[in-house]
């Protein structure tokens with residue numbers, strides 16, 4: 001018995017092809033996403049964007065409230081080269097709960113899910129958002145999932161599904177750094193040079209260590225998208241104005257990573273997207 005008619009079969013095969021393409025991560029950053037299709041091309045609330053003090057709406061919104069950010073994350077903490085970035089899946093903390101955030105303009109409680117990075121190269125900077133015209137060396141995204149949704153996949157289909165905390169890294173000539181937590185991660189980058197390689201980050205780390213212990217009172221907030229396919233428009237962005245300084249020799253470790261084609265995985269940032277009238281908020285300190 002034939003379960004599929006001809007058209008059904010074609011649609012099914014197209015689905016398989018798309019699924020395989022996504023699973024193998026067959027998009028690249030050669031054109032900074034200008035060649036990506038679907039919502040990436042047609043969306044009206046895309047990220048990243050240009051952020052600036054003189055265009056943001058200053059509002060006395062509450063600060064971000066961090067829960068379990070001071071608690072040690074369970075082990076193992078694993079970092080993987082997924083061909084697009086170095087990605088760390090975040091386990092719960094040592095009390096069995098997830099680190100989470102609320103406050104700001106966030107529509108609920110959001111649980112920390114994963115951390116990844118965008119970077120440049122030896123002669124270019126690689127942050128995605130620009131702050132007052134400045135592109136930083138590295139941009140770190142801590143992806144959070146709205147606690148009301150069961151999975152990241154489900155959350156990414158909802159406008160209130162995800163929240164991303166963004167921290168900018170600035171390369172400095174100094175050889176010494178007090179960022180013990182972040183340095184522990186950067187020190188492991190030589191173990192994930194090849195596509196699909198993974199490494200374990202040893203020692204005790206808290207989410208506050210990952211945040212670089214920056215002041216978190218000053219931030220931009222706006223509604224946007226993931227900056228890699230499928231570019232889902234489900235992200236409440238929180239971009240901190242205070243940045244982390246790291247030795248250039250540590251930042252340089254990102255530039256050695258390779259993608260699935262064994263090409264250098266560099267400049268993995270997306271081009272700036274149109275704001276299309278979206279309000280961009282900046283928290284004022286009361």
Ligand SMILES: [Zn+2]
Pocket residue numbers: 116117118141227
């Ligand atoms: Zn990102």
